[in-house]
Amino acid sequence: MDIVSRNNVTVTGPQDAPVLLLAHGFGCDQNMWRLVAPALAENYRVIQFDYVGSGRSDLSAWDATRYATLDGYAQDVVEICEALDLREVSFVGHSVSSMVGVLAAAATPDRITSLIMIGPSPCYVDSPGYRGGFSAEDIDELLESLDSNYLGWSATMAPVIMGNPDRPELGEELTNSFCATDPAIARVFARATFLSDSRDDLKTVNVPTLVLECSQDVIAPREVGAYVHDVIPGSRLVTLDATGHCPQLSAPEATLAALTEFIGNQS
C-alpha cells in the first residue's frame, strides 16, 4: 500500500534539515498547521499528513476496528516514519496526537527522538484522584453535536474531499471541508480520543518532551498540562497566553517561538 497517498503525506523544507513530523488532532486535518508550517519549513524538513479517515486521506483504507483505539493512529505514524525512512524525528502532536506520539515513540524508539505536545491530555474523563475536565455525559453531548453537524461532508462529496488530483479546484469550492469528515468516522475518532486513558503510557516516555499549553483551554485545562509535565521526567512546560485549544492557529508566533526554542536546544 502506498502510505504517502493513503495518509496524504506532504513534505516541505530542506532535504537534510532536522525532521519535524506534524500530526493533527481530532476535528480537522493537516490544514491546522497552515499558519506555522511555512515558517518551520525554512529550517526544518516538515512532514504533514492526514490520519486515515481525516482530510484527504484514502477513506477506503479506513477500518472501524483499527481506528477505534489510539494504537491505530500510532500505527499510521509508525508506517509513515518507515515509508519515508525518517530518523531523529521531532514529533509535534496537537491535542490527542500528543498521546498518539507517545505510543508511536514507544513503538519506534530508533526514529522518534523528541516529543512536542500541544494541548495534551492523557485522559479527558474524570476518575477518582484525577481531573480530566469531562464526564461521560459530556462526551455523549459531543457525539450528539457530531451527529447534527455534517460540516459540508456528504457521501457524494467524499471522493472530492478524498482528493481529486485531476481537478484540485473542486476541493477548494467546498466550505468547511478542512473539518469535513464522514460522520461515522468522526464518531469513531471522537470515542477513541475522548474515552482514551493514556496515563500509564505517559510513564514510558523517555525522550525530551515539550508540553505546550494555552492559558485558557477547556479541552486541556492547565491542571492536566501540569499533570503531564509532572509524569514525564525532565519535560519542559510552556504556557502560552492564548485562549482555546489551537494555539498554532490563534497564536502562531508564540507557538513557533516555543517550538523552535525547544527543538534548538535539543540539537
Place this chain on the structure above:
Amino acid sequence: MCRTGPSPDPPEGGETTSTDAAFTALLEDSADELYESAPCGYLSTLMDGTIAKINTTLLTWLGRSREEVVGRMRFTDLLTVGGKIYHDTHFAPLLSMQGSVSGIALDIKKAEGGRLPVLLSSVTKNDSTGRPQLIRTTVFDASDRRAYERELLRERQVAEAARTQAEEDRERLQEALAVLQQSLLPAALPPVPGMEAASHYHTASPDRLGGDFYDLFPLDGKRWAFFLGDVCGKGPQAAAVTSLTRYTLRAAALHDPDPVAALTTLNTVLHERYAAGDPRYCTAIFGVLEQAGDTVKVELASGGHPPALVMRQDGSAEYLPTPGGLLVGILPSAPFTATTTELAAGDTLLLYTDGLTEARIGEERELFGDVALRDFAADLTHTAPHEVIEAMTGLLNSFGDGLDDDTALLALGVPTDRPDTGSDSPT
C-alpha cells in the same frame, strides 16, 4: 405616526399620503432598533471569546441581563460542555482558517436551565492592518428545525439498522445455501486406481440452488459407480429432489450396482415421493467402472439424459447413444437404456448436463448444440480428464450471458503412461 412640521415634499393627493406614512414607519425602524430586536441573536466577541456586544433578542433567549454577559462571559460559556469541545475542535479552527463558518448546530444554555438549539454563523472582522479584531456571530433559533433533523437522523439510524440486519440475514442465508449446495455434490472426487477423474460445477447464480448433480464412489474393491444428472427446476424444491436422488442412487448402487436397477429404484422412490402432486423428475446417467486388464469396462444406463461423449486416444470423439430412456420419476415404471464401452489408455468419458449444449452463442443466440460439442471435444483427444474439464470450463466461461443454466461436468479417463509422445498429434 404622523409627522409634524413642514414636509420637504408635500403630498399632492390622498393616495400618496398613506404611502408616505408606510415609508415613514420604515424610516423609524432604525439600524439600532433592527440590531436589538431582530428575529435572530447578534453577538460580537473579542478574539479570546469575551462577549463585547450582544443584542436584546439573544439576551431574552438566554434569560440574562446585558451586565451579566458583556465583558464577563466568553462565547463558549454559553455552550454545553460537549458543545464547547465541538467548538474548540471544529468551529474555532475553521473560523481561523476560513475567516467564516456557517450553519453550525449547537445548543446554548439558558440561565434558568434548559437549552436552546441554535444554528450559528460567524465571520471575523479584521482591523486596518488585516489582523483579526473581533468575531461577529448570528444565532438562529433552530428548535423546530433541530427536532425535525433529529427525526430524520432517527429514521436514518433505523434504516441503517435494518440494512445491517438485512445484510447479515443475507450472508447467513448464503452460507446456509452454500452448505446445502455442497451436500449435493462431493467435496472432492475420490482417487480411483488406474483412472483419473475430474469435475466442474458451474452455478448460474450464487443465490439459487442448482438442480444438477454428480458423484463418484467405490462399490467394492474392484468396482466404482458414478452418476450425473439434472433435476427439473431450481431452488429449494429442486435441491430437495437432488438430495433425495443423490442418496437414493448411492444406496441403490450398494444394494444392486446394475445401472438399470439403480435407475429403476430411483424412479420408484421419486415417483412415490412426489406422486401426490408437484411431480418432480430428473434425467440421469448412472454407470459402473471395472478394471479389466489394461482397460476399464464401463456399463451405464440413461434415463432421458443427453448421451455421454467418449474421446478416444485415436483422435475421435463420439457420443455413446442411449436412446429411449425415459425421464426418471415421471411414470410408475420406466424403461432405461443400457450400454457398455471400454476405455483404453488415453480415452476419456465425458458426462455433462444440458446447460452446456443449450447455451446460446453468437448474435443470433443459436444453440451451441451436440455437433459443436463433439467438434470441440475432438480437439481435446489426447488430453487427460483434468485438461478436458479445464478446456470445457473455458468453453462455459466463453458463453458469457449465453449460459443461463447450471452445468455439471464429470470426466473419467484412463491415463496414458506416455503423456506427451507427440507421435500422432490431434488434427
